[in-house]
Amino acid sequence: MSPEPLCSEAPACSLCGEPAVIHQRHAGRLLCGIHLIADLEHRVSGTIASQKQIVPGDCVAVALSGGKDSTALLLLLHRLFKSHNDIRFVAVTVDEGIDGYREATIRSAEGLARRLGVKHITVSFRELFGDSLDTILKDRETQACSICGILRKKALVKGAERAGATKLATGHNLDDEAQSVLMNVLRGDLMRLVRNSGADSGGRFIPRVKPLMYVQEKEIATYLVLQGIWSELPECPYAIHALRREVRSVLSGFEYRHPGTMLRLMENKKMIEAAFLGKTGGEPVGHCRECGDPCSGETCQLCQLRHSLGR
Ligand code: SF4
Ligand code: ZN
Numbered sequence: 001m002s003p004e005p006l007c008s009e010a011p012a013c014s015l016c017g018e019p020a021v022i023h024q025r026h027a028g029r030l031l032c033g034i035h036l037i038a039d040l041e042h043r044v045s046g047t048i049a050s051q052k053q054i055v056p057g058d059c060v061a062v063a064l065s066g067g068k069d070s071t072a073l074l075l076l077l078h079r080l081f082k083s084h085n086d087i088r089f090v091a092v093t094v095d096e097g098i099d100g101y102r103e104a105t106i107r108s109a110e111g112l113a114r115r116l117g118v119k120h121i122t123v124s125f126r127e128l129f130g131d132s133l134d135t136i137l138k139d140r141e142t143q144a145c146s147i148c149g150i151l152r153k154k155a156l157v158k159g160a161e162r163a164g165a166t167k168l169a170t171g172h173n174l175d176d177e178a179q180s181v182l183m184n185v186l187r188g189d190l191m192r193l194v195r196n197s198g199a200d201s202g203g204r205f206i207p208r209v210k211p212l213m214y215v216q217e218k219e220i221a222t223y224l225v226l227q228g229i230w231s232e233l234p235e236c237p238y239a240i241h242a243l244r245r246e247v248r249s250v251l252s253g254f255e256y257r258h259p260g261t262m263l264r265l266m267e268n269k270k271m272i273e274a275a276f277l278g279k280t281g282g283e284p285v286g287h288c289r290e291c292g293d294p295c296s297g298e299t300c301q302l303c304q305l306r307h308s309l310g311r
Contacts, residue, residue, distance in 0.1 A: 011023070011030050012030065013030055013031050013032035013035055014029035014030050014031065015029075015031065015032075015035045016032060016034075016035060018032040018034070019032060020032055021033050021036060021222055021225075021226065022036050022218070022219065022222050024039075024219075025255075025256070025259035026255075026259040026260040026262075026263060028259075033226045036219065036222060036223065036226065037223065037226060040076065040215060040219060040223055041076065041079065041080060043214060043215065044076050044080065044211050044212065044215065045080050047211055047212075047213060047214055048080070048209075048211050051209070053167070053169070053209035053210075053211055054077075054081070054087060054167060054169075054209065054211075056084070056086040056087060057086055057087075057166070058087050058088070058166045058167050059087075059088045059089075059090065059163065059164055059165045059166050059167075060077070060087065060088070060089050060090070060165060060166070060167045060168075060169050060209075061090050061091075061092045061121075061156075061159060061160035061163045061165035061167070061168045061169070061206070062074050062077060062089055062090070062091050062092065062118075062169045063092055063093075063094075063156050063168065063169065063170045063171065064091040064092060064093050064109045064112070064113065064120070065093065065094070065105055065109065065171075066093065066104075066105030066106055066107070066108035066109035066110075066112070066233070067105055067171075067233060068220055068221060068224055068230075068233075069171030069172070069173050069176075069212060069217075069220055070109070070170075070171035071108070071109075071112055071171075071224065071229065072171065072212065072220045072223055072224055073169060073170075073171040073211060073212055074089070074091060074112060074113070074116065074118065075112075075116070075224075075227060075229075076211070076212075076223075077089060077169065077211065078116045078118065089118050089119075090118065090119045090120070090121060090163035090165060091109065091112075091113040091118050091119070091120045091121070092120075092121050092122075092123065092156060092159035092160060092163060092165075092168075093106055093109045093110075093120065093121070093122045093123075093159075094122075094123055094124070094125075094152050094155040094156055094159065095122055095123070095124040095125070095126075096124075096125050096132070096133040096148060096151070096152065096155075097124060097125050097126055097131070097132020097133045097134055097135070098132075098133055098134060098236060098237065098238070099132075099134055100234070100237070101234050101235075101236050101237055104233055104234055105233055105234075106122065108231065108233065112229075119163070121159050121162055121163055122159075123155050123156075123158050123159040123162070124155075125151055125155065128151075128154070128155055128158060129151060129311075130311075133147075133148055133151070136151075136309065137238070141238060141241060142241045143241075144238035144241050144242070145238065145239075145241065145242045145243075145244065147305060147309075148238070150301045150302055150305050151302070151305070154302050156168060156170075157206060160206050161206070165206055166206065166207075167206065167207055167208075167209050168206050168207070168208045168209070169208075169209050169210070169211060170208060170209075170210055171210075171212055172210045172212065172213060173212045173213070173215050173216065173217050173220055174212075174213060174214055174215055174216045174217070174262050174263070174266070175216060175217040175248065175251070175252070175262060176217075177210070177213050177262075177265075177266060177269075178251060178261070178262035178263075178265040178266060179244055179247045179248055179251055180193075181193060181265045181266065181268065181269050182247050182250075182251060182265060183243060183244060183247050186243070186247070187243075190272065193269050193272055193273070194272055194273050194276040205294070213266075214263070214266070216262070286298075288300035288303055290303040291303055
């Protein structure tokens with residue numbers, strides 16, 4: 001029996017035979033750089049078209065944190081729509097005020113927007129809510145992501161309103177979306193899945209769209225490496241407290257051992273949404289009695305948060 005070669009060759013792309021850069025386990029194929037880029041652009045433009053996420057006349061506010069998902073989102077949208085004169089993009093960055101973390105990602109966001117010639121708006125927690133996240137979270141670090149999530153949502157809508165946007169695009173990927181499904185199940189809050197995901201503020205309704213919702217995190221990372229703009233950025237210091245971190249690790253293990261798990265979770269979400277179509281998760285959408293924003297109860301999440309923070 002001949003010995004195994006000491007150094008085996010890189011596996012080949014299932015489509016062209018060139019060295020592969022990624023194994024799409026759920027699809028049972030390997031892809032080279034050129035075919036991965038083509039595949040991502042094709043799938044993202046398919047998601048946008050099938051859900052009418054972006055249509056002629058739109059001004060799209062792109063949530064640009066400067067992290068890898070939002071960077072890939074702006075790059076992909078710019079490539080897909082650069083010849084469409086009837087669609088505009090404005091990048092919106094939220095500065096939560098997280099010392100030692102946000103500065104680097106904001107610099108990266110500014111650099112990308114400048115390079116692509118996309119208008120860029122930054123809104124800060126300090127300006128909108130009177131304090132940085134670091135100050136707001138004093139002695140409440142374990143609740144960081146739930147508090148930050150509510151404030152970020154509001155800040156993004158404010159930025160989108162200032163930009164005169166008709167849509168708000170976020171870089172949520174397949175991993176994020178599948179994690180959210182699982183987290184809602186674990187929290188016993190399945191109804192949250194079917195609540196209206198539009199971005200509301202003061203009576204103005206800006207639909208939120210997620211063009212990367214069927215793209216895996218590892219595909220996005222490889223895409224950025226191929227575009228030559230991969231850079232290691234610091235991780236948010238509060239991320240260690242997040243339930244999402246645990247769910248992420250469990251889910252990626254499942255996805256590795258049982259490829260397609262994340263897509264199947266998304267299919268479940270779609271089935272639940274279809275079952276509740278027109279019922280808005282069983283709760284009527286009204287308006288917050290304090291600030292007037294649309295919400296499903298009497299008081300919106302932001303006003304509830306203000307009360308619990310004593311602000
Ligand atoms: Fe906010 Fe949590 Fe994200 Fe940090 S990890 S930016 S605290 S949501
Ligand atoms: Zn309110």
